Amino acid sequence: MAIVQAAGRVWRQHFWNLLAVQRWISLALLALILGEVAGWWPSRLVERLEWMSYDWRVQTTLSGDVDPAIVLVDLDERSLAAIGQWPWPRMTVAELIERLFLDYQISLLGIDIVFAEPEADPLALIWPQLHHAYPDLPVEPPRASGDDLLAQVMAQFPVVTGFYFQSRVTEQDPPASGQLPAPVLLAPTERDWASLPWPRPERYTSNLTSLQAAALGGGFFDNPLVDGDGVFRRVPLFQLWEGQLYPNLPLAMLYQLLGQPPVELKIEEAGGLLQLEGIDLGGFVLPTDGRSGALVPWYGERGHFTYVSAKDILLGLADPALLEGALVILGASAPGLMDLRSTPVGSVYPGPEINATLLAGMLHQSFKAEPPFTLAAALLLLFALGILMTYFFPRWQALAVLAISLLLLTIHFALNFWAWSAGWVLPLASGVVLLLLLAGWHMSMNFLRESRAKNWVTQSFGRYIPPELVAELVAHPEALTLDGEEREMTVLFSDVRGFTAFSETLAPSELTEVMNRLLTPITAAIHQQQGTIDKYMGDAVMAFWGAPLHQPEHAAAALRGAFAMLEALERVNHTFVAEGKPALAMGIGLNTGAMNVGNMGSSFRMAYTVMGDNVNLGSRLEGLTKFYAVPVLVSQTTRDAAPEFAYRYVDCVQVKGRAEPVHIYQPLGLSAELSADQQAQLDAYHRAVEAYQQADFSVAQAAFESLMLQQPELNILHIYRERCQLYSATPPGEDWAGVWVHHEK
Known part of the structure; x- marks a missing residue:
């Protein structure tokens, strides 16, 4: 004690x-x-x-909500193919804007593009020489430049331009260029708003002075608040430049739409520090973080908003009902124009649609905030x-x-x-x-x-x-019961072709090493698909699925295991060939059905194994792979139990030791992974087999011979052609059911 x-x-x-x-x-x-x-x-x-x-x-x-009042006019690949590569002539852009307002009656246009450089005018470049040669010509070219024409059009309509700031500047970067739009008007406040941690860029690239002066306003479309993984989750509503606040493009559009009301900054004090919590623009309250960043209020995946190709606008093919009275953002989704972003709702998302999402969020007050x-x-x-x-x-x-x-x-x-x-x-x-x-x-x-x-x-x-x-x-765990029982299972038999001749060239010690190198990856492939190894028989393997644990999809798992075994053998062959050894082939047979499983043997030795007629059929199918020259054969029951795979019908056979005929198939892989050409060839093959089964041997033979021109390596086509020739010369009896009897295992 x-x-x-x-x-x-x-x-x-x-x-x-x-x-x-x-x-x-x-x-x-x-x-x-x-x-x-x-x-x-x-x-x-x-x-x-x-x-x-x-x-x-x-x-x-x-939410999937759609706002029909916001439309994206898209510089897509169709537009570039029809009109020409970007940049388009300013005259074309001017025509596009004019058509949007006059023909399609839009209410406001935001341009998610910057016109930073003057358009090259070949006539203006050579005009001095022409005037010198022909003094009677006027001093100036007879037509306005593309920039002047675009400015004239923009001055007639409510247009908000786009520009971008740059936060990090190197010595190689040019100085700021273009004309910034007017900053927003702030409501009077006693708070020291300029000391807040606004994004503070170091340079900007904006539109030509003549174009910006003609526009109603402007907003930036860059994003200095991209997260560290490169994903657009939030964007700043403002950036601070030389003591003035400039809005992003969607906010600039709302600002102009509301008649440029003063912007009220929601600034609160916490712990002795001032912190921005949002803005109030004409009654529209937009929550932000301390840097004016707003979380993008995503509504749907790419293409959620209405897209209209710029080409259709220029050619007058767009539906006027889509555009009348709409708020339009002109931007690019063509990959070559580099305005694609990574977002939570898509790794390739057009920048203009991000701006459309922000504008919709502002109008519907649907922002989330931290x-x-x-x-x-x-x-x-x-x-x-x-x-x-x-x-x-x-x-x-x-x-x-x-x-x-x-x-x-x-x-x-x-x-x-x-x-x-x-x-x-x-x-x-x-x-x-x-x-x-x-x-x-x-x-x-x-x-x-x-x-x-x-x-x-x-x-x-x-x-x-x-x-x-x-x-x-001590607490006792429950012992696993391994008593015999009958279950619906799938059994697999595999055998390496030509291994006997292969092994005769090896020394006994080397043979053991080669066997281990061969069976280890094959076993791993079976285990990866939750299969149970029953036994090894030399180079042959017997495995089963569905026990000791129940597996509802045991047939599909067995098929995946068979394909994994073939891939493993291919990797082994790559090594063997590099060592000067011959490559090996494998035949695999699978059958699904009721089998007896459990501990079986004698009082001296027990083994957990499967037995029954369906097990024997799996072994017979493995033997038939050599006759039909296919790597894998499955029975009708396996095919029915794994319908997600595509199969090529092989034959209706009566195997040795079994009276009932069985339909056998070659699995080709997942149906969803078959190409259109592969599916077409498979359909043509099955039509030929159907003609054969209906004893229309001349039609079947012609079909098989046609298929042989496309797939001469497919042995089953040669087999069926020979049978058609045989039965055409010696027709079978009226009781013929298309069954081929195999007398060997």
Whole structure:
């Protein structure tokens, strides 16, 4: 008794030591996560996970709303092919704008393109020489330049131009060029708004002075707030240049649409610091972060808004109903014009459609925003949650930790999506990472402690009491039942062709090494598809799917395993050939049906295996692969159980030892991966087989011979042609059912 008590004291001390280590490491993990969220560590892993979780929430909650009042006039590939490569003559652009307003009656045009350089005018360049040669000619060319013509057209209509700022300037970059539009008018405020952390560019590229002066206004279309992974999630509403605020293009359009009302900045003080929380433009309240960044209010994937090709506008082919009264953004989606961006809703997304999305969000007030207190609240919540998990989780069993963690995850997701639906974007990934990390750590440690407890009990008490009693004291897992039963399963037989002759050239020691090199990747291919190896028979392999665990899609898994085996053999052959050895081929047969599975054998030796008529049929099919010169053959039942694969009908056969005929097929791969040409050839082949089965041998022979011109390597075509020749010369009886009898295994 004293020994047991002493051992108990030792174990309790060991337990508390483990518990202390577990909690200290848990606190270290908590500090690591808090540091990641706060930005103290350089890895920024949690930040990237937050970006991914934000993208996932965007994708799963797209509203699909369509605003017919916003239309994109697109410089697409059709337009470039019809009108010519960009840049187009300014006269063409002027005609496009004029047609939009006069013929299609749009209400406002935003141009997501910058005209930074004057258009080259060949006539103006040679006019001085012409005037010198012919003094009677006027001093100036008789027609206005393309830039002047475009400026005249823009002055007649409400047009908002686009330009771009550049945040990082190198010595190779040219100085600022063009004329900036007028900045926005700010409502009077006593706040020191200029000290806020606005994006502050170092140069700009804007439109020619004559064009900008003719326009109603302008806005930038660059984005200095692109996240570190290159994805457009937020854009600045303003950038600060020489003490003035300039809006982005969609905001500039709204600004002009509302008659240029004063912009009221929503600035609040927190912790003695001023922070921008949004803007009010004529009653339209737009939430922002401290740098005037607004999250893009995505509605749908690319092509969600109405697109009209610029070519159709110029040729008068566009539907006027789409454009009348619309707010139009002119931009480019053609890949060559480089205005494609990576976004949460598409890795290749046109920049003009981002501006259209922002404009729709402004008009519909559908922006989501991160509350100003987001970071502080996230850190406080993570700290409280981490402390509670550190205190309670070590006291609970692993299953309890798992259940509570799943409950907390569910609550975390539910609250986050509730806030999302209310317009708040709260951190999601940091809480998930903390829960998974701490739950995984504590579950692992709890399992380890329980395992060590069992081992300690066994080692400590096994010397004093019988092992049978120790086992009774320790918890017992349920033994796996391997009793025989009948199940619906799929069996696979494979055999390497020509391996006997191949092996005769090898020394016995080398043969063993080659066998291992051959069977290891083949076995791995079967295991990767959850198959069970039944036995090895020299270079042959027998495997099955559907036991000991139930597999509803065992036939499909077996087919994937067969293809994986062929790929593995191809890799082995590549090595063999490089070593001067001959390449090997493999035949694989599969059958699906009821089979007996379980521990079978004698009192001296048992094996977990399958037996039955359907098992034998799988073996026969493997043997037939050599006759038909195909790598894989499957039965009708396997084909029916895995309909997602494409199959070539091979034959209706009666194999040795089986009275009933069976239809056999060659699997070709997934149906979805077949090309149109492959499907057409397969359809033609099956029509030829149908003619053969209907005893129309002359038609079938002609069809098979036609197919042989396209696929001369396909052995089954030669087989059917020979049969057609045979049956044409010696017609079968009226009871002929198209069955070919094989007398060999």
